[in-house]
Amino acid sequence: MKFGIMVNEGPYTHQAADTAYQFAKAALEKGHKIHRVFFYHDGVNNATRLTEPPQDDRNIVQRWTKLAAEHKIDLVVCVAAALRRGIKEENLAEGFRISGLGQLIESGIQADRLVTFGD
Amino acid sequence: MTESTGGIEMEEATSGVVKKFLYVNRKAPYGTIYALESLEVVLVAAAFDQDVSLAFLDDGVYQIVKGQHTKGIDVKNFSPTYRALEGYDIEKLYVEKESMEARGLKTEDFLVDVKVVSAAEMTDIMTGQDVVLSF
Numbered sequence: 291m292k293f294g295i296m297v298n299e300g301p302y303t304h305q306a307a308d309t310a311y312q313f314a315k316a317a318l319e320k321g322h323k324i325h326r327v328f329f330y331h332d333g334v335n336n337a338t339r340l341t342e343p344p345q346d347d348r349n350i351v352q353r354w355t356k357l358a359a360e361h362k363i364d365l366v367v368c369v370a371a372a373l374r375r376g377i378k379e380e381n382l383a384e385g386f387r388i389s390g391l392g393q394l395i396e397s398g399i400q401a402d403r404l405v406t407f408g409d
Numbered sequence: 410m411t412e413s414t415g416g417i418e419m420e421e422a423t424s425g426v427v428k429k430f431l432y433v434n435r436k437a438p439y440g441t442i443y444a445l446e447s448l449e450v451v452l453v454a455a456a457f458d459q460d461v462s463l464a465f466l467d468d469g470v471y472q473i474v475k476g477q478h479t480k481g482i483d484v485k486n487f488s489p490t491y492r493a494l495e496g497y498d499i500e501k502l503y504v505e506k507e508s509m510e511a512r513g514l515k516t517e518d519f520l521v522d523v524k525v526v527s528a529a530e531m532t533d534i535m536t537g538q539d540v541v542l543s544f
Contacts, residue, residue: 296542298544330446330450331442331443331446370446370449371446390453391449391450391453391454392453392456392457394450395423395430395450395453395454395457395459396423396457398428398430398459398539398540398542399423399426399428399457399459399540400423400426404540404542406541406542406543408543408544
């Protein structure tokens with residue numbers, strides 16, 4: 291199955307950011323495809339390269355970067371939501387790109403299922 | 410439009426496909442940004458010629474209540490935008506009866522025309538969708 295994923299909460303504060311990743315990883319392991327991961331609301335904070343979690347904790351941002359590189363996943367950050375929260379090209383982590391909300395709608399149209407992770 | 414929809418090429422990639430999209434609004438209009446950013450999605454989505462419906466339940470019913478005044482909290486009152494949805498051919502607005510009544514609201518309290526449905530009917534509406542986006 292081809293999944294689209296939407297992440298609506300920021301890293302570390304909300305479980306949603308972790309669950310979205312775990313879901314994507316599990317789906318890929320089962321042979322499904324991830325069409326796109328779209329970051330919206332505070333979810334755009336998953337895309338900042340400036341994050342520095344303690345060394346004994348998971349690195350949520352780098353985890354996405356790695357998964358995207360391994361499986362060629364399109365990680366899209368909503369431009370309007372990103373600019374509101376200070377996420378720009380200059381502090382965007384590797385593997386992410388900034389684009390418009392149309393990418394979310396397109397994912398809804400093209401994927402078999404669009405799964406939302408949020409509060 | 411190119412920037413906000415993420416480019417022309419994608420409109421071609423999705424042309425001809427019409428899915429049923431339901432936007433579920435559960436949160437109060439102010440206090441968090443969910444309602445405003447949900448509305449931004451709906452407005453962009455209008456450019457894709459999809460079959461769009463909106464549902465308002467829980468505190469989400471407050472999003473479309475008449476007479477919102479936000480000066481005191483220094484936040485923009487975006488409620489007039491709901492009136493513009495009709496111009497984008499978005500006319501299927503559902504309000505859950507139980508949520509409305511629990512908050513002492515009536516149909517005439519809303520600033521747009523809505524169809525009031527029971528929780529059971531809302532279940533059917535949700536089941537019949539291709540894509541459900543909950544905010």
